[in-house]
Amino acid sequence: MMLDMTDARRQDEVELVQAAQAGVVAAVSLLLERHWAGMRAVALSILGPGPDVDDVMQEAALVALRRITDVRDPQAVGPWLRMIVRNRCRGLLREARRLEPVADVPLPGTGGDLSAVLERQALGDWVWEAIEALSPALRLPLVLRHFTDGVMAYESIARVCGVPVGTVRSRLSQARAKLVAALDATAADAHSDSRSRTAAGWEAARATLAAAESGEFGKILRQDWSPEVALLSADVPVGGAALLVRAMDGDLEAGVRQRPVNVVAGRSVAVWEMDLINPADDPDHCPPSVAWIMGLEDGRVARLRLFHPRPLPASAIPPDLQDVWPQ
Known part of the structure; x- marks a missing residue:
């Protein structure tokens, strides 16, 4: 018996989802194109007409790219995409009221996490290649917003970038628009291996902390960082390697230890998110966490920003560093 048009479309959609989850990047584009009108209708119903709708749609597209492997029922991909839009809209409204954001889409109950989903897919390589094509001013806010756990709030990104x-909102809007265009243009290209970079990033973070201890x-x-490495406060250099060594030694002498919990690894920007374990x-003594936000040149750290969710108390900064240490 031949399938009717509804059954044929449903089967086609199942095959598109399965292809996307296997890393076929063009399949994601086709799914988004097919459901774009319905997704946009959800955004308009919550936010009303305006520029926020375009921002939400761009963010939703990136969330879908990163989380397509979360879809357990391929026939339900349409409602899943609309749920992403709905949650992004609600998150935007929460942020406008300065409340804490919540996750966009629940993660699978099998212990998976976003970085692992991204790392094991060709989609991850495709996305990172497009991110690297952005200007530094657009790239850093986008990476912090979409790939970190503790530096994703607009206010946090503003503190890191000194703007x-x-x-931040304007740069993110520009970055997402350029990224979507770049993804569309490079779907068929070969891409670098983000999985290997992320594994190397975890190894480097652990080795760096072990060496410090x-x-x-x-x-x-x-050995591994640029000879001209600069510690930045926003975009202003406040010191180099000697300052970093004194600060690290001071923390260790105070009994503070760091434990990596998330690694973001691009060719030009990397982030190590750490838990801080006080004596x-x-x-x-210190806030509960810190993010090392690193600008890379030829694979070596050339610029470092340290982001604490709360400013360091004066007691946590060695006296000789208090006039220069970034807050």
Whole structure:
């Protein structure tokens, strides 16, 4: 018996989802094109006409790219895409009221996480190649917004970049528009291996911390980082390798340890998100976490920004560094 048009379309959609989950990048574009009108209708119903609708649609497209492997029922991909839009709209409204954001789409109950989903797919290589084509001013906010866990809020990105929140929103809008265009233009191209870069990033983070605890942080900086590495406060250099070594040694002497919890690894920007573990006798010495946000040149760290969700207390900064340490 021949399938009717409804059954044929449903079967075609199942095959598109399966292809997308296997890493066929063009399949994701086709799915988004097919459901774009319905997704946009959801955004308009919640936000009303205006530029926020375009921003939400661009963000939803990126979320779909990153999380397509979360779809368990390929026949339900349409409702899944509309749910992404709905949650992005609600998140935007929450942020406007300065409340804490929540996750866009629940992760699978099998212990998967976004970075693992991204790493094991050809989609990840495709997305990262397009990200690298952006200008540095657009690339950094996009990476922080979509790939980190602790630096994704607009206010946090503004602190890292040293610009107003309105500028962050503008840059993100420009970055997403350019990224979507670049993804469309490069769907059939070969892409670099983001999975290998991420694995190397985890190894480097752990090796760097182990070296620091052995008193060899300076050696790691000389070997693996740029000789002209600069610590930045926003975009302003405040010191180099010597300052970083003094600060790391000061933390270790105070009994503070770091544990990597998330690694973002591109060719030109990398982020190590760390838990900070304070000594038992001084549990409030440092905030609970820090992000190392690194600009890379020829694979070596040339610029470092340190982002704490809360400013460091004065007691956590060695006296000789308090006038220069970024906050």
